[in-house]
Amino acid sequence: MLSTLLVPFFIALATSLVLVPVSRLMAIGLGQVAPPTSDRWHSKTTALFGGVAITLTSLACVTALFGYGQYAILLACSVAIFIVGLTDDVVSLRASTKLVAEIAIASVFVFFRYRLGWTESLTLDSLLTIFWIVGITNAFNLLDNMDGLCAGVALIAGGAWLVAAWPVDVTSPAYLEARYLAVVLGATAGFLVYNLHPASIFMGDSGALFLGLNFAVVTLAPLEQDGGTANLLSVVALPVLVLLIPIFDMTLVTLSRLLSGRSASTGGLDHSSHRLVSIGLSERVAVALLWSLAALAGTVAVAVRHIDGTWSSLLVVGFLVGMAIFAAYLARIQVYEDADVRQTSGKITPLIIDFVYRRRAAEVLLDMCLVSSAYYASYRLLWAGEALQANFASFLESLPLVLGTQMVALFAVGAYQGLWRYFGLMDSIVFVRAVVFGTIGAELLILYLSRFEGYSRAVFVVYAALLLLMLTGSRASFRLISEFVNRWRQTGSRLVIYGAGDGGLVAARELLNDPHKRYRMLGFIDDDPNQAHVRVHGYPVLGGYRHLQTLLIRNAVDVVVVSTRLIDAERLQWLRDLCDEHGVALSRLQVDLETLAPPPHRPRSTSRVERSGNTGSVS
Incomplete structure (x- = not known):
């Protein structure tokens, strides 16, 4: 059965390896090349039309191998988005024009019953589907900002989706989508050979929009769990995790531009890959790091489908918290010129991004998540099955008490007064005190309210250890990332x-x-x-x-x-x-203390006896 995916993949790969050089020659002959500009990363003139090879390969192989009928809507809409992208490559469409076209194409899918199943409302699901298709399509377009990045992430994301879907029933819609995706991945792999740094051809908007649309549509249908049903977590988390890197980059770029008073549709060197290079990583290392994160997200997606739902929820929360911290680290990297920021008078400046990683609301919300996760995990580690169900009522009853007490303890000991990038040993002592005080306070409160009946002290021991690990790990994360960058820096x-x-x-x-x-x-x-x-x-x-x-x-x-x-x-x-x-x-390197201003001269004060002696009196 695996051959039904491998054969189409390798046929598309071979076809793409032939068509990409042809597309490159055609682009050069027609003058369709991308010259270096101030808002683009590449430093040499490079041919476009890589997307032409990807699209033609996919259309030809799908039609020849599987026929047109089963994929008529998907192929027709893929051709439509390809034409939009190709037109933009040639004559540069306005962002609003592309957005209208993308919404129209997404609406066609909804009309033919391509729909997310995230809620119980068909109306809401239809609107979410349009938003999902348009968002993912643009996310891939934004991700195409460095050699090999978009194509590599697409291969990893597609591979993760196929692994998560396997084994798949040949009579299910997921099987048809898996075969189609195998062809698209083969075409993308052939293009990637020529797109690795230094790239000899770019996919352009025609290729990026084509890939984005197809990945958005393929991930619409939920995959069944091993037990034959799909829970809400797997329905929502699976497509989000598989496509996390495009979503991550689009969110980071969009928020950064809006917060700095720039247009979200304006090009720039503010993507996650550009930020990694700006702090010293080479292009290859930056791309490889984002590939690795895409693979890690795909692994979590596969785990969500195949492991117990309660553990998978903890895994998803932990991974998303880690990615949020990574986003906060990237957000603090200055990528806009000061002059650009000053021109946006009255707007929110990039300095507000400090809000994400300092002691304000975002940090408190993070700790609320960590406290809840640590307390929940302590129950999961100690009990399972019927024993967990028997003790779960105690968890639900005590969670508000533990959460409130712990947050007060964190605030009281000054946990929100430090800077993450300077986190050290003495800062960890602060969190030890906070965890000890918070845990003891929660136990005393529960003892007062319920005499500790139905509770286990072992839960609080495990909870305290987990929470301390999570808190110190989150605060030390900036220093750990900086150390990683310093060791991999090539500049x-x-x-x-x-x-x-x-x-x-x-x-x-x-x-x-x-x-x-x-x-x-x-x-x-x-x-x-x-x-x-x-x-x-x-x-x-x-x-x-x-x-x-x-x-x-x-x-x-x-x-x-x-x-x-x-x-x-x-x-x-x-x-x-x-x-x-x-x-x-x-x-x-010398560290010395330089006196910038000498201390003021003060006359020596006289004693009362001396002052009195001048008048002849001692009393």
Whole structure:
């Protein structure tokens, strides 16, 4: 049965591998190329019409392999959206024109009973379907902003949907959609070969809109659970998770532009991929990271379909919280020029994005979610089946008490006064106090109200441990992401620090926090043999002076920073001579206290005895 998907996939792949070069030559011959512009990422003129190859391959293979009848509506609407995209590639349509066309095409699907089943109201489901189709179509169009990104995410999302759908009944509509999707994925895979960095062809709006429409429509129908039914979580979460990266990027870009007073339809270098590159990741690493997140979201989607609903809900909540934190981290990266922000006088500026990751309402809402999840998970870990049902009434009764007490404790100990990007050990102590006070307070309140009858103290022990892990993990997330970026960053001067002591640690923290990202840390150099093969601040001690000589001879270092004050003059001169010989910069980072204004001079005060002595009186 697997061959019914693999054969169409490889036929479409082979066809696409042939048609993409033909489309590229045709685009160049017709002058349909994308020159570099200030609001686009690519730096060289690149052919368009990759979408022509994807669309023609898909239409030809579906018609030849399966016939036209079963897919008449889907193929007709795909051709319509392709024409809209191709027209936009050639003559550049206005955003409102494309939006009207997309709504009209989505309405055709609803007319022919393509509909989401998220609610019990057919009217509401019909409106949601139009919104879903238009939204996902535009999400793929926005995602096409870096070599290989859109096509790669499409392949991963489509593969995840097929895995989640498998095994599928050959008599069900999902089987027809699976065969169709296999062809589209094959056509996309053939295009991706030529679209990887550095790309020789772009898919253009014709390809991005075609892919977006097809993925939106294919994910409309709910898949049955293993038990033969589909719960609400799987119905909603499965398509959202499969297509999470396009949705994630569209949401981030749209909100960022609106909050900065820019038009949501205006192009720009403010996508998630651009933000990752702006903090030092290479294009390949940035795209690979988003591919990985798409694969992780797809894995969660598959798990939602195949595991118990109560556990899958925790999994979905945890993953979405993680993605929200990642979005907050990306949102704080400055991608708009200050002048652009100043021109939007009276508008909300990007500074309001600090709201997401500081101590205000968003942080409180996050903690409410974490407290509820930790308390629910503690019951799930201790009981299952009938035992869980017997204790679940206690959970529902006590959840408001636990939530309210814990939120008050978090506020009382000052948990909302810190900045995530500076989270450290002493900040974690604050959360330990908050969890201890909140847990004890909740237990005492329950004891007062119900004498703790029907409750287990083990629940609160597990709850406290889970909550502490969640709270500290969420606050440390910004630092963890920054450390990941620093280690994968490909830009900046290659840096080693001479001296792995306290001064070296200070230097590492200062240089790694450089807002201009001028340095890429390789490690430490230290002559102390006891420091060999140890790690400082997560970076290795590479060796001593002789190892530094080897690195400079190999041209593996651009900057050497001396961090220790204990270095003798002779060794410092050796370093100067060595760095001069190999054309490497030698610097010293010093932390000193500079007096900017001397303390005011105050005359010495006289005692009462001395003042009295001037008058001849002691009393």
